[in-house]
Amino acid sequence: MQFARPLVRATLLRRYKRFLADVTLSDGREVTAHCANPGAMTGLAEPGTTAWVEPAGPGKRKLAWSWRLAELPDGTLACVDTGAANRVVAEALAAGAVPELAPWSTIRPEVRLGAASRADFRLEGPGLPPLWLEVKSVTLSRVPGLAEFPDTVSARGARHLGELAARVAEGERAARVAEGERAALLYLVQRDDCTRVATAADIDPAYHRAMREARAAGVQVFALAARLTHGGITPGPALETVAPLHLEGEEE
Known part of the structure; x- marks a missing residue:
């Protein structure tokens, strides 16, 4: 981009x-x-x-x-432009820069997910279950090399995680599980000094818990670096996603 x-x-x-x-x-x-x-x-x-x-x-x-x-x-x-993240990820998906998502060949942006939300992308491919993909722009770094999300309380982010989890969770919560739908979250780290990503549990405990529940339900989590220059932003390499820190009194 x-x-x-x-x-x-x-x-x-x-x-x-x-x-x-x-x-x-x-x-x-x-x-x-x-x-x-x-x-x-x-x-x-x-x-x-x-x-x-x-x-x-x-x-x-x-x-x-x-x-x-x-x-x-x-x-x-x-x-600092969060809207740039979707454009960079669209380029990454088209180029197959996220190997785990490369098999999906059709990329549809801004598809309705739930009554009041839209997924950033819905991925489709021959013989593959549809995959809902949410993108988050990450710019917070309080520890050298570590990016964190969110940088403020994000009720919207927690809600999106719940909606993704509902697409893949087992039991009555997942009415569509028979259709084989999948869901994933992709953190795009839009700064060039980080190699790992984690949730900022101390900033937003509710988002932290929503992330743990989403992962337990089967939502996949990926992270991608962005290469930034004064001329533009292009997709970078995959980054390590670090297990979220535990809150006091929280079980493994």
């Missing part, structure tokens, strides 16, 4: 109302950029952070700039 227009270096002044960020461009102008990220963005939204912003193209846009990348003092790049 290549950015539509060349990114412009800026300095972050403040991020506010979740989806807005004020930045100073290299020419001294102060502008407001759209920030397509509902999370906490821990470690990526400190004032003074180098922000790479993309100018809007022709057409009506409320804001003339969009914040795409954060660059940390050590040169680490992180994509």
Whole structure:
């Protein structure tokens, strides 16, 4: 996935109302950029952070700039645009970059899953059961080399896990199990300094438990790195998914 227009270096002044960020461009102008990220963005939204912003193209846009990348003092790049994750994963699926998912040849985005949700992808292939795939963008890292999700309480993320589990769980909860449906979650780590992924149990215990229940029900979990440059983002290698940490009083 290549950015539509060349990114412009800026300095972050403040991020506010979740989806807005004020930045100073290299020419001294102060502008407001759209920030397509509902999370906490821990470690990526400190004032003074180098922000790479993309100018809007022709057409009506409320804001003339969009914040795409954060660059940390050590040169680490992180994509703060969560919407980019699905586009990168679509490229990865088309290229067979996730070997476990490569047999599915038909990739359908944004397919209804449940009464109020849509799955990011539904994968289909001759002689294969359909597979529902949810994608999560990961940018939090509190331990060197370890990426974590979520970076804030994610009731929506927990709900999606429950919906995936319902597609593959045994017993009465899985009315569709006879059809052989499968489900998977793919974490796309959108920063270039991590090699492992885990759930952040201390940030969102409910999501942590939902993940454990989903895995127990048969939901597969994969992780993929993203290769980031100032020109775009491409799929990287598979990453290790680390077993979630246990909460106090929780059984194995």
